[in-house]
Amino acid sequence: MTRRTFLHHSVRTIIATTVAVTAVLPNVAHSQPYPHKVVKMIIPFPPGGTLDFVGRALAQKLGESMGQTFIVENRAGGNGFVGADAVAKAPADGYTLLFNASTFVTGPMVAKAPYDVQKDFVPIALVAQAPLAVSVTNGLPVKDLAGLIAHAKAHPGQLNFAIGSTGSAGHLATELLKKTANINLSIVPYKGTAPAMQELVGGQIEGFIDPLLGAMSFYKSGRLRILAITSKNRLPNLPELPTVAETIPGYEFYSWYGLWAPAGTPTEVVNKLNAEVNKALQGDLKDKLEAQGLIVGGGTVDDMARFQRSDMAKSQKLISEGNIRAQ
Numbered sequence: 001m002t003r004r005t006f007l008h009h010s011v012r013t014i015i016a017t018t019v020a021v022t023a024v025l026p027n028v029a030h031s032q033p034y035p036h037k038v039v040k041m042i043i044p045f046p047p048g049g050t051l052d053f054v055g056r057a058l059a060q061k062l063g064e065s066m067g068q069t070f071i072v073e074n075r076a077g078g079n080g081f082v083g084a085d086a087v088a089k090a091p092a093d094g095y096t097l098l099f100n101a102s103t104f105v106t107g108p109m110v111a112k113a114p115y116d117v118q119k120d121f122v123p124i125a126l127v128a129q130a131p132l133a134v135s136v137t138n139g140l141p142v143k144d145l146a147g148l149i150a151h152a153k154a155h156p157g158q159l160n161f162a163i164g165s166t167g168s169a170g171h172l173a174t175e176l177l178k179k180t181a182n183i184n185l186s187i188v189p190y191k192g193t194a195p196a197m198q199e200l201v202g203g204q205i206e207g208f209i210d211p212l213l214g215a216m217s218f219y220k221s222g223r224l225r226i227l228a229i230t231s232k233n234r235l236p237n238l239p240e241l242p243t244v245a246e247t248i249p250g251y252e253f254y255s256w257y258g259l260w261a262p263a264g265t266p267t268e269v270v271n272k273l274n275a276e277v278n279k280a281l282q283g284d285l286k287d288k289l290e291a292q293g294l295i296v297g298g299g300t301v302d303d304m305a306r307f308q309r310s311d312m313a314k315s316q317k318l319i320s321e322g323n324i325r326a327q
Contacts, residue, residue: 034094034269035068041097041259044083044104046076049193050130050213050294054257055099057288058127061280062273072099079165079326080104081113088115092264094273097124102256103168105308106315110167111326117312121260123304124270125277126297128289129254130211131231132173134244135224137203145228145247148207152183161185162196162208166326169255170210172315173230175322177209180248200224211255212238212293230254235293256297256311258304274301 039062043055052074059070075083080103090096098104098121105117115121134145140159142148152159163171166189178185188205190196193214200208201223208215209230218224228244229235230253244251259277261270281289281298289296299307318324 034272035066037095038069038071039063039095039097040071040073041099042073042075042083042087043099044075044077044080045101046192047074050211050255050292051099051101051257053213053292054128054289054294057285058099058259058277058280061283061285062276065276065279079107079111079167081107081111081115085114087260088120088262090262092262092266094261094265094269096262097273098260099127100258100260101169102254102311102315103165104258104260105312106167106169106172106319107165109312109316109319110324120263122263122265122270123301123308124259124261125274125301126299126304126307127257127259127277127281128297129256129295130169130213131229131235131254131293131295132170132209133212133215133219133226133241134177134207134209134228134230135200135215135219135226136207137200137205138223138225139203140206140225142227143225145242145244148227149181149183149247152181152185156184157186159185159207160188160205162188162190162200162205162210164190164193164196164210167315167319167324169253170208171324172318173209173253175318175324176251176253177244177248179318179321180251216293229293231295237291238293254295256307258297258308270301274304 041059043052045051056072059072063070075086084098084104087096087098107113108117142151161174193210196208197214199205201218212229215226219226226241229241230244232252234243278298281296286296
């Protein structure tokens with residue numbers, strides 16, 4: 001074999017080998033067990049509040065149990081639409097997830113969203129439900145929910161109740177209270193829970209129905225009164241707080257928090273995440289959430305899908321009957 005022939009043969013061999021290895025590499029990467037790189041969990045609202053608290057706690061536990069980093073990115077804007085849309089348009093590979101509250105499914109009912117909740121996302125797991133607190137300013141001369149209802153009937157339209165965002169759980173719970181108690185409350189929209197809570201404490205408004213966790217520190221320090229909570233039963237860690245149902249039988253309402261992935265995410269990835277969420281909710285995360293007045297979720301992917309459909313039907317009825325639209 002001449003030197004020229006040898007070199008020509010060697011170059012052809014190297015090229016062929018390189019092509020073969022390159023062709024195999026995508027399959028090797030694809031076959032790596034999930035997750036083999038950082039997972040991003042988008043929360044479409046600013047840091048702080050119940051949603052952020054629960055999402056960060058869950059991300060930490062998933063990272064610990066799955067041996068991979070789960071980073072939380074707060075991408076706020078458009079009543080949650082901006083962050084959710086980013087997830088809808090992300091690759092459906094399980095590395096970009098959405099952690100959101102029930103406003104995710106109700107928001108598009110009151111304003112045009114750039115995505116379809118049911119077509120563009122696949123539910124992974126229900127993480128927790130948050131009872132809401134019916135809170136009033138200390139200056140209001142009522143001591144319980146029955147007193148509030150009587151006062152509202154004696155002063156129709158004169159009690160100002162805040163909402164953190166249009167179509168939120170707190171907004172719908174307020175509409176349900178108006179309907180079931182047959183009272184007239186004036187709805188005052190705010191850009192978020194924090195400013196509404198500050199004005200409630202300051203006495204600029206009379207009431208606010210919002211997740212219990214947001215009112216807890218003000219309640220414990222005596223800066224506002226919680227007349228009732230919206231869960232079916234009293235909470236073990238706050239047995240002194242009655243439920244709305246004790247005054248209005250059958251009343252029950254929650255904000256809730258879940259995990260979603262873009263539609264088309266492989267079933268095995270969705271099921272693995274579901275299993276890991278359930279595992280996390282059986283450990284110390286359960287104690288952490290319950291200590292904040294939250295009711296721990298869990299269940300299968302199908303359980304989450306059924307829960308979501310049921311909640312959407314209930315919310316749509318309230319929104320239609322109340323003629324609720326984003327301002």
